Amino acid sequence: MEFATYRNDVWGREVINGVSWDLLWLVVVAAFVAIALHAIYEAMQKRGDKPSSDGERVERHDKLDRIYHWIMAISIFALLITGVFPIIGLEFAWLELHWIAGIVLTVVVLFHIVRSVFFKSDTGMMVSASDLKEPFDETVKPGKYSAAQKGMHAVVTILTFLVIGSGIIMFLLIDTPWWDRTNSLSEATLGLVFFIHGISTLALIGVISLHIYFALRPEKLFYTRSMIKGWISRDELNANHDPQRWTPDETS
Amino acid sequence: MASFDVMPDVQLYQPVELDDALSLAERYGDGGWVLGGGQDTYGWLKDRAKNPQAMIDLSGVESLHGIRETDDGIEIGAMTTLREIIRDERINRDYSLLAQAAGRVASPQIRNAGTLGGNLAQDTRCWYYRRGLDCYRAGGNICYANGPESMNREHAVFDASRCVAVSPSDTATAMVALEATMVIASSSGERTVSAEDFFVGPDTHITQMTSMKSDEILTAVRIPTKWAGQRFYFEKVADRDVWDFALVSIAVAMSMDGDSIAESRFVCGGVACTPYRLTNVESAVRGNTLSSESADSAAALASAGAEPLNYNHFKLPLMENLVRRAMRG
Numbered sequence: 363m364e365f366a367t368y369r370n371d372v373w374g375r376e377v378i379n380g381v382s383w384d385l386l387w388l389v390v391v392a393a394f395v396a397i398a399l400h401a402i403y404e405a406m407q408k409r410g411d412k413p414s415s416d417g418e419r420v421e422r423h424d425k426l427d428r429i430y431h432w433i434m435a436i437s438i439f440a441l442l443i444t445g446v447f448p449i450i451g452l453e454f455a456w457l458e459l460h461w462i463a464g465i466v467l468t469v470v471v472l473f474h475i476v477r478s479v480f481f482k483s484d485t486g487m488m489v490s491a492s493d494l495k496e497p498f499d500e501t502v503k504p505g506k507y508s509a510a511q512k513g514m515h516a517v518v519t520i521l522t523f524l525v526i527g528s529g530i531i532m533f534l535l536i537d538t539p540w541w542d543r544t545n546s547l548s549e550a551t552l553g554l555v556f557f558i559h560g561i562s563t564l565a566l567i568g569v570i571s572l573h574i575y576f577a578l579r580p581e582k583l584f585y586t587r588s589m590i591k592g593w594i595s596r597d598e599l600n601a602n603h604d605p606q607r608w609t610p611d612e613t614s
Numbered sequence: 615m616a617s618f619d620v621m622p623d624v625q626l627y628q629p630v631e632l633d634d635a636l637s638l639a640e641r642y643g644d645g646g647w648v649l650g651g652g653q654d655t656y657g658w659l660k661d662r663a664k665n666p667q668a669m670i671d672l673s674g675v676e677s678l679h680g681i682r683e684t685d686d687g688i689e690i691g692a693m694t695t696l697r698e699i700i701r702d703e704r705i706n707r708d709y710s711l712l713a714q715a716a717g718r719v720a721s722p723q724i725r726n727a728g729t730l731g732g733n734l735a736q737d738t739r740c741w742y743y744r745r746g747l748d749c750y751r752a753g754g755n756i757c758y759a760n761g762p763e764s765m766n767r768e769h770a771v772f773d774a775s776r777c778v779a780v781s782p783s784d785t786a787t788a789m790v791a792l793e794a795t796m797v798i799a800s801s802s803g804e805r806t807v808s809a810e811d812f813f814v815g816p817d818t819h820i821t822q823m824t825s826m827k828s829d830e831i832l833t834a835v836r837i838p839t840k841w842a843g844q845r846f847y848f849e850k851v852a853d854r855d856v857w858d859f860a861l862v863s864i865a866v867a868m869s870m871d872g873d874s875i876a877e878s879r880f881v882c883g884g885v886a887c888t889p890y891r892l893t894n895v896e897s898a899v900r901g902n903t904l905s906s907e908s909a910d911s912a913a914a915l916a917s918a919g920a921e922p923l924n925y926n927h928f929k930l931p932l933m934e935n936l937v938r939r940a941m942r943g
Contacts, residue, residue, distance in 0.1 A: 369748035369752075369753070369754050370747075370748050371748075372747060372758065379748070379753075379754055379755060380755060448819075453814075453818050453819050454818060455775070455815075455817040455818050456817075457775055457776070457817055458817075536775075536776060537774070537921070543757075543760060543776075544761070544762070545756060545757070545758075545760070545761040545762075549756060552755055552756060553755060556755045
């Protein structure tokens with residue numbers, strides 16, 4: 363199995379063409395195996411009672427963050443469906459839908475960056491050295507976000523930047539309502555852009571599969587609920603977080 | 615590009631039963647090449663731009679030949695030659711549009727050997743692609759025909775999506791105008807597809823011209839009685855009068871209610887990757903009579919929405935004039 367496909371350019375020189383989509387099946391199988399192993403491991407662990415969702419509630423995600431998250435999720439799913447389904451044989455006119463979803467994703471990511479950098483003092487998602495202790499010491503509880511959540515965010519951030527950056531270059535090379543296409547890149551560079559777009563897409567498929575799996579795990583469902591309704595209970599806070607490191611506002 | 619005087623070493627199968635041909639198509643998949651009259655095949659193979667493992671010659675499959683009456687029109691076997699279609703009495707009487715279109719394909723020699731199935735399923739003539747360049751249509755990531763210095767006089771003015779190649783088939787426009795149905799067989803059974811859905815654009819599938827899968831074979835085309843004996847118009851404009859592909863062509867079917875047009879189908883060839891229906895013209899001419907005035911007003915709509923490339927703006931007035939000529943009384 364190869365990582366990339368190659369073709370001849372107009373001069374007959376071999377240049378990279380893009381990612382080898384055979385890797386898609388490798389990613390799907392690897393994600394499935396990782397999920398299955400984790401599920402088996404968790405099933406063998408003895409867990410205490412789940413903290414109650416009743417009682418006092420504290421705010422975890424404000425409304426704007428939740429709206430942002432779900433718009434981003436919808437646009438990423440739209441991008442994956444329009445980008446990958448035609449490759450696996452479900453044919454439809456995908457390109458226009460794909461770049462429209464890409465614009466939506468780019469806009470919400472820019473919005474998120476501007477809001478996080480300039481309008482929020484919350485740096486809870488930044489990975490720090492102290493986070494590295496957390497997976498190895500059960501007595502260390504995280505602040506607002508666990509090390510795993512921060513790691514997931516960091517990986518998704520890098521992959522999203524790669525997929526958006528390469529996507530914008532590819533977008534410039536097709537006809538749109540705003541400009542006509544141009545073959546302005548060398549064929550080798552163009553192939554590299556396609557490769558980056560493809561490989562980051564494959565990595566995103568794997569990471570998003572894990573993200574969805576963890577969002578649906580019974581002991582993590584309260585995080586998913588908080589991304590819908592905004593709150594977690596005081597019990598859930600105390601059981602999973604260090605109140606010294608995260609002191610959220612009470613909510614009604 | 616290397617050019618050879620001899621055919622490449624390729625396995626040749628000559629089945630006499632359709633089931634055997636379908637089994638071979640399934641076995642070889644993308645590595646198989648279904649051979650009709652061979653007129654779009656031998657160039658590819660001699661240039662080594664396509665390198666199939668096996669060729670499945672359908673000429674011995676008797677069930678794919680001939681023109682048959684059905685309860686609702688006629689069925690033409692995919693291996694029926696264009697010459698047989700041109701000379702068929704029923705087609706000339708009821709579906710003269712198809713006879714005219716088939717009569718404008720290439721040259722007499724090619725019409726003697728070329729088949730209806732082959733003409734419908736043939737690959738595009740984009741010269742960058744035919745030369746064997748690894749463009750979008752060949753699985754690459756670039757279109758050589760759509761750049762600032764590209765030679766794109768023959769290419770699309772509608773519905774291009776990355777690839778700007780056009781459908782070269784003369785009979786395809788007639789089939790869409792006549793609302794024909796394509797009969798497609800595979801080892802798992804038979805399916806039918808309207809002529810309009812049979813041809814696919816690059817927005818849906820950039821490496822194919824039709825909706826057929828690699829294990830499928832076009833076995834027949836059914837033409838309904840709906841348009842039998844109606845008013846038809848076909849015209850093809852090419853650089854040469856014989857042995858050339860359309861720069862623009864038009865196939866028109868019109869049912870008349872007295873002097874006025876009750877229903878019509880206007881289909882242009884050479885302007886998009888698929889036969890291109892002029893639905894705005896069809897709507898505009900409904901209820902009109904055939905006259906210079908209505909022809910002028912319909913012609914003005916023909917090229918609406920076109921996005922010409924550097925060298926094919928001439929196709930727009932050509933389309934308009936073809937509509938105008940079709941609408942003259």
